[in-house]
Amino acid sequence: GQSLEQPSEVTAVEGAIVQINCTYQTSGFYGLSWYQQHDGGAPTFLSYNALDGLEETGRFSSFLSRSDSYGYLLLQELQMKDSASYFCAVSPDTGRRALTFGSGTRLQVQP
Amino acid sequence: NAGVMQNPRHLVRRRGQEARLRCSPMKGHSHVYWYRQLPEEGLKFMVYLQKENIIDESGMPKERFSAEFPKEGPSILRIQQVVRGDSAAYFCASNSPGRSNEKLFFGSGTQLSVL
Numbered sequence: 527g528q529s530l531e532q533p534s535e536v537t538a539v540e541g542a543i544v545q546i547n548c549t550y551q552t553s554g555f556y557g558l559s560w561y562q563q564h565d566g567g568a569p570t571f572l573s574y575n576a577l578d579g580l581e582e583t584g585r586f587s588s589f590l591s592r593s594d595s596y597g598y599l600l601l602q603e604l605q606m607k608d609s610a611s612y613f614c615a616v617s618p619d620t621g622r623r624a625l626t627f628g629s630g631t632r633l634q635v636q637p
Numbered sequence: 638n639a640g641v642m643q644n645p646r647h648l649v650r651r652r653g654q655e656a657r658l659r660c661s662p663m664k665g666h667s668h669v670y671w672y673r674q675l676p677e678e679g680l681k682f683m684v685y686l687q688k689e690n691i692i693d694e695s696g697m698p699k700e701r702f703s704a705e706f707p708k709e710g711p712s713i714l715r716i717q718q719v720v721r722g723d724s725a726a727y728f729c730a731s732n733s734p735g736r737s738n739e740k741l742f743f744g745s746g747t748q749l750s751v752l
Contacts, residue, residue: 569743625682627679
C-alpha cells in the first residue's frame with residue numbers, strides 16, 4: 527500500500543518563502559509529483575522528481591530524497607494567487623498503477 | 638486544444654437513482670483515470686482505463702460502481718442506486734501512452750449531490 531503525509535494547513539505572507547513537506551511510505555516508488563488546486567477548480571500539475579535533488583520551475587521548486595522517503599515543494603515570492611491546496615503524489619514503479627495523492631496542504635497567503 | 642472535458646458540471650440525484658458522469662480525454666490521450674474528492678480531502682483513486690480496457694479498478698467499490706472507456710466516445714463512470722455517501726466531486730484525468738504516469742491533465746470535475 528501507499529500512504530503520504532503532509533501538513534493540513536500553512537499560512538504565509540505575500541513575498542515570503544514557504545516550504546510544504548511530504549513524507550511517503552510505499553511498496554513501490556518511481557517518483558514524486560506536486561499538484562495545485564484552487565477552490566472549486568481542477569488539480570494542475572506543478573512539478574515532478576524521479577531523482578534526488580532539486581527541480582526548479584520559476585518561483586516553484588521541488589526536492590526529493592529517496593533515501594528519506596521525503597520531498598518538499600518550495601514556493602518563493604509568494605503571491606495572493608498562490609492561495610490554494612497543494613498535493614503531493616507518488617508514482618508507483620509500474621505503469622499499470624495510477625498516482626496516489628496525499629490529503630493536501632491548504633496554503634493561505636496573507637497580505 | 639481542448640482540455641479534459643467533463644459533464645455535467647453539477648449533478649443532483651435522489652437516493653436510489655443512477656448517476657452517469659462523462660469524461661472526454663484530451664486529444665491524443667488514451668489513458669483515463671477517475672478520482673473522487675470529498676471536501677477538504679485529497680483525491681482518492683478509483684479506476685484507471687485505457688481504450689476498451691480496465692487497467693486498475695482497485696479503488697472502485699465492487700458494488701454499484703462501474704466504469705467504461707469505449708473505442709468511440711467518452712469514458713463513463715456509472716453509479717447505480719446512489720446513496721448520500723456518494724456525494725462528492727468526481728475528477729477525470731488523462732495522459733498519453735508511453736509516458737510515465739506523473740503528469741495528469743484533469744478535468745473540472747463533476748459535483749454529485751445526492752438528496
